[in-house]
Amino acid sequence: MPHVVTQACCADASCVHACPVNCIHPTPDEPDFATAEMLYIDPDVCVDCGACVGACPVGAIVPDDRLAPGEQVFLDLNAVLSTPSRPYPPQAPVPPIRRLERGRGPAGEP
Numbered sequence: 001m002p003h004v005v006t007q008a009c010c011a012d013a014s015c016v017h018a019c020p021v022n023c024i025h026p027t028p029d030e031p032d033f034a035t036a037e038m039l040y041i042d043p044d045v046c047v048d049c050g051a052c053v054g055a056c057p058v059g060a061i062v063p064d065d066r067l068a069p070g071e072q073v074f075l076d077l078n079a080v081l082s083t084p085s086r087p088y089p090p091q092a093p094v095p096p097i098r099r100l101e102r103g104r105g106p107a108g109e110p
């Protein structure tokens with residue numbers, strides 16, 4: 001019984017690093033992230049922990065047994081987008097933290 005990304009998703013990837021099994025894709029380091037209108041959850045890998053739900057700023061992630069009648073299509077959409085399952089590391093790479101300096105832009109930038 002996986003969780004499902006629904007239409008409200010704005011593809012900001014806030015949920016990606018909350019997932020303990022890296023089953024939300026595309027992640028920001030994957031080539032198709034730049035053109036993705038929404039992210040999706042691989043139902044064969046999701047362990048139903050619910051960690052992604054609180055990380056989503058727009059409430060786009062729902063357990064599949066709580067989908068509204070009009071949202072059932074997203075159960076199929078997440079599954080189709082996950083086929084074939086892609087190879088990926090157990091945790092999505094975390095981008096480096098940028099150091100800010102008072103009165104200036106990020107380190108190394110004017």
Ligand code: SF4
Nearest residue numbers: 019046047049050052
């Ligand atoms: S419910 Fe857990 S395992 Fe499934 S996508 Fe969300 S964070 Fe990942």
Ligand code: SF4
Nearest residue numbers: 009010012013015056
């Ligand atoms: S946190 Fe929510 S809105 Fe952002 S990418 Fe994940 S599902 Fe989509």
